[in-house]
Every structure is written in structure tokens, then in C-alpha cells.
Amino acid sequence: MYLKGIGVKKDVKIACKYFILAANAGQPKAFYQLAKMFHTGVGLKKSLQMATALYKLVAERGPWSSLSRWALESYLKGDVGKAFFLYSRMAELGYEVAQSNAAWILDKYGERSMCMGESEFCTDAERHQRAHSLWWQASEQGNEHAALLIGDAYYYGRGTERDYHRAAEAYMHAKSQSNAQAMFNLGYMHEHGQGLPFDLHLAKRYYDQALEIDPAAKLPVTLALTSLWIRKNYADGFLVHLIDSLPEFYPKVEVWVEDVLMEEGNATILTLFACLLTVLYLRERNRRHAVPAAGEVAVPHNPIEHAAPVPN
Numbered sequence: 001m002y003l004k005g006i007g008v009k010k011d012v013k014i015a016c017k018y019f020i021l022a023a024n025a026g027q028p029k030a031f032y033q034l035a036k037m038f039h040t041g042v043g044l045k046k047s048l049q050m051a052t053a054l055y056k057l058v059a060e061r062g063p064w065s066s067l068s069r070w071a072l073e074s075y076l077k078g079d080v081g082k083a084f085f086l087y088s089r090m091a092e093l094g095y096e097v098a099q100s101n102a103a104w105i106l107d108k109y110g111e112r113s114m115c116m117g118e119s120e121f122c123t124d125a126e127r128h129q130r131a132h133s134l135w136w137q138a139s140e141q142g143n144e145h146a147a148l149l150i151g152d153a154y155y156y157g158r159g160t161e162r163d164y165h166r167a168a169e170a171y172m173h174a175k176s177q178s179n180a181q182a183m184f185n186l187g188y189m190h191e192h193g194q195g196l197p198f199d200l201h202l203a204k205r206y207y208d209q210a211l212e213i214d215p216a217a218k219l220p221v222t223l224a225l226t227s228l229w230i231r232k233n234y235a236d237g238f239l240v241h242l243i244d245s246l247p248e249f250y251p252k253v254e255v256w257v258e259d260v261l262m263e264e265g266n267a268t269i270l271t272l273f274a275c276l277l278t279v280l281y282l283r284e285r286n287r288r289h290a291v292p293a294a295g296e297v298a299v300p301h302n303p304i305e306h307a308a309p310v311p312n
Contacts, residue, residue, distance in 0.1 A: 012043035031057045060095050081114030091134055096141040103134035128159025147174035148182055164195025180214035200228055
């Protein structure tokens with residue numbers, strides 16, 4: 001009414017205010033009106049990029065996208081295969097939400113996703129490749145989480161060949177959307193010269209930016225900055241070699257913890273053993289600090305021995 005002057009005095013600024021409130025509440029028509037205002041430059045500064053993004057929201061989240069509702073209902077009922085099938089159909093139509101959801105189901109549910117490959121159901125390799133392709137399509141549409149996962153896939157060689165350069169490109173794409181994890185990863189790659197030039201100054205800059213965006217990253221960033229300081233001041237020292245060996249050593253520790261410590265019997269035995277050690281330690285500490293019993297003479301802290309007579 002304010003936009004067209006129906007029943008009230010025409011006021012584009014007030015109209016824009018209400019459209020923004022409605023858009024924040026998830027109203028597709030409000031997204032559409034704001035997209036038109038950005039498109040034409042009426043009431044808002046003209047921006048084709050913003051207009052395109054809002055038109056995209058309307059196309060993907062409007063009430064006519066019934067496949068999305070059916071897919072969600074199937075997933076909530078536990079029918080993961082049907083949900084994956086419906087999200088896959090929408091993914092082929094270019095729906096970013098469906099692309100990321102289908103890829104997530106492939107990664108999380110594996111065989112339960114009912115993914116069809118060249119011969120019957122998908123193998124593990126085919127599922128990784130399918131998920132990688134879907135994550136890539138979603139990242140091309142501005143999904144920063146998808147770009148981060150693409151970077152991880154190239155960095156660790158999951159579903160594709162390991163390629164540090166392409167991993168760095170994907171992390172840069174996620175970093176452009178202010179993703180703290182991507183910035184941290186870029187700092188790590190600069191620190192170790194993986195896919196990016198070895199540059200400790202740039203590494204520190206990325207670590208600092210990650211902390212600025214996400215205060216929860218304080219612990220990993222502090223550890224990373226400590227590693228940088230050691231690497232700068234003790235370039236050929238033992239500590240640098242120890243730090244560089246951690247990525248290879250950590251998976252072995254992780255497997256040992258999962259196979260040994262996390263088994264129910266072993267975990268129970270280790271817990272009881274830790275409790276026993278704690279009890280013994282407390283008893284020993286109390287014994288050492290015990291007050292002398294009543295009737296006993298306390299020994300002076302610095303006893304003076306009887307000196308031998310001094311001859312005249």
C-alpha cells in the first residue's frame with residue numbers, strides 16, 4: 001500500500017522498511033518486492049547482484065517448490081532414500097539447498113542413501129564423487145560451507161585426487177564469505193607451503209582474521225601462533241620437526257583411542273584404574289600431612305643435636 005499509494009500517502013522508504021521486516025520473517029513475496037527494488041533502483045540503491053540473490057531466494061523457497069517439502073517429510077519419517085531421490089531431482093534443476101542436502105545425505109548416511117551407480121548401488125568411491133560434484137555445484141551458488149568441504153576434499157583426497165592448489169582455491173572462495181575455518185586453513189597452508197607460497201607473515205594474518213571473525217577459535221589460533229613463533233625462532237630445531245610430524249601421528253592416536261579406549265570393557269577398566277590411582281594418591285597425601293596423634297611428641301622441624309663437650 002505504501003509502495004503504490006493505496007489508501008495512504010505513497011512512501012517508498014516506509015514500504016521498504018515493511019518489506020524488510022516481512023523478508024526477515026521469511027515471506028517470499030517480500031523477497032520478490034525487495035528484489036524488484038534493487039533491480040530497478042526504486043527505494044534502494046540499484047544492485048543487480050542483490051536483486052539476483054533475492055530472486056534466487058524466491059525461486060528456491062517459494063510455496064510452489066513442493067518437492068522440497070516432500071523431501072523434508074520423507075527425511076523426518078526416516079526414509080533417507082526417498083529424501084535423497086527428491087533432493088537429487090531438485091539439485092538437477094539448480095536448487096542450491098537441494099544440492100547441499102543431497103550431498104549431506106550421501107556423506108552422512110552412505111549406503112542408506114540408496115544412491116544408484118553404474119552397476120546397482122553406488123560404491124564408496126562413487127558416493128564420494130557424487131557428493132563432491134553436488135558440493136561443488138552448491139559452492140558455485142555461494143554456499144560457503146560447501147566451498148569449505150570442497151577444499152577439504154581436495155586437501156585430504158576424499159573422493160578425488162589430492163590437490164593442494166585446488167584446495168586453496170576452494171578455501172579462498174569460502175574465505176571471501178568471511179568463513180573463519182577457511183581463513184585458518186589458508187594460514188596453515190601458508191605456514192607449511194602447501195599449495196600456497198611459504199609465508200609466515202601471511203599465515204599470521206589469516207590466523208588473526210579467523211580469530212576476529214570467530215572468537216571461539218581462540219584456542220586453535222593461539223596454538224597456531226605458538227607454532228609460528230617456534231618456526232620463526234627455531235627453524236631447524238627439534239620442536240619444528242615435532243610439530244611437522246603431528247599430522248601423521250594424530251590419525252594413529254585417533255585410531256588407537258577409537259579401537260582401544262572407546263571399547264566398553266577397556267573404558268571401564270581404565271576408569272576404575274584411574275579411580276584407584278586417585279584414591280591411593282589422596283590417601284598418601286593425607287598420610288604425609290597428618291597431624292601427630294594426641295600423646296605423641298612432635299619432632300621439631302629443625303632438631304638440634306647434642307654437641308660433644310669442648311675440651312678445655
